[in-house]
Amino acid sequence: MENYRRQLSRFLVGKTxxxxxAEWPKRLNCPAEVASPAIAGSPIESIERRGKSLAIGFERAPDTFRVLYIHLMLGGRISISREAQPAPVTLTLQDGLRVNFHVGLGRLDFLSPGALRQRWAHLGVExxxxxxxxxxLQSAYSHSSRPIKTCLMDQKVVAGIGNVYSDEICYDVGLYPGQPASSLTDFQWQRLGAVLPTVLEKAxxxxxxGPPIYEGDQVTGGFRAQLAVHYQEGKACGNGGIVVKGPIGGRTAYWCSDCQPT
Ligand SMILES: [Zn+2]
Structure with a gap:
């Protein structure tokens, strides 16, 4: 989502x-016929991100339409185009650009700035x-019997880690993602705390x-080529082991059978 924030900021901020x-009206929290006149003519002042959600700020919209909150959920994506594209919800700009929200199970909500702050209040640190x-991480989860991967994806202590990055972080620490958090050693907690931001920064x-955002997008998705374990089932890890996958905490996890012993 941080890549979306950067790319959308580049294309949208300052535009009108x-x-x-809303092709799929249920994906938006109010009728598009009501929201459109509220945002029409307003400059886009900001694109913010917290955790896995984004917020587009409309400088001159009435208070309850000042922010468009976007949570894509699993399989969702955003594209930018000049031509109309089929999408559940689309934001159009006066210069003809279209921002298409392929939200899948996710949704978009027009909110006031206060309501946005409330929605983000429960999220952990970036x-x-x-x-x-x-x-x-250790103080929050050292007594939890849940898999460490599930704890990493919990959003309440550290925000923004999803299915892909939780696997990559566990690999870098040499931790089996299904290991109960309560069984980690002090050393493993320290490694985890230190490795976590470095993996995300690289990503x-x-x-x-994610998939390309616009035609000719050479930036988005560049980290796929660097993934050590996620999506790499059957391949050799950099250290000679073989990557396997399996369900952990209701999600498909990938890990190296050698470097991350169960
Ligand atoms: Zn390995």
Missing amino acids: AQSII PLSPTYNGDR VDAGGV
Whole structure:
């Protein structure tokens, strides 16, 4: 999502909104006919991200339409185009650009800035922010019997880690993702706290793992080529082991049978 924030900021901030189109009305929290006049003519002032959600700020919209909150959920994506594309919800700009929200199971909500802050209040710290402190993971989860992968994806202590990055982080630490959090040693907790932001930083710098956002997008998805274990079933890991996959905490996890002993 950080890649989306960067790319959308580049294309959208300073542009003027024209309308919102909801092919799937249930994916938007209000009728598009009501929202469109509220945002029409407003400059887009910001694209913010917290955890795995985004918020587009409309500078001159009425309070309850000031922010468009976007949570894509599993399989969702965003594309930018000049031509109309089939999408559940589309934001159009006065210069003809279209932002297509292929939300899947996710949704978009027009909110006031106050409501957005409330929605984000329960999220944990951003791993790439100065307030990140790796020790918090141990204090929060050292008594949890849940798999460490599930704890990493929990969003309440550290925000923004999904299925792909939790696997990559566990690999870098040499931790089996299904290992109960309560069984980690002090050393493993320290390694985990230190490795976590470095994996995410590499991923963000490389463009994340998502599909291209616009035609000719050479940035988005660049981290796919660097994935050590996720999507790599049957391949050799860099250290000679073979990557396997299996269900952990209701998600498909990938790990190296050698480097991450169960
Ligand atoms: Zn290995």
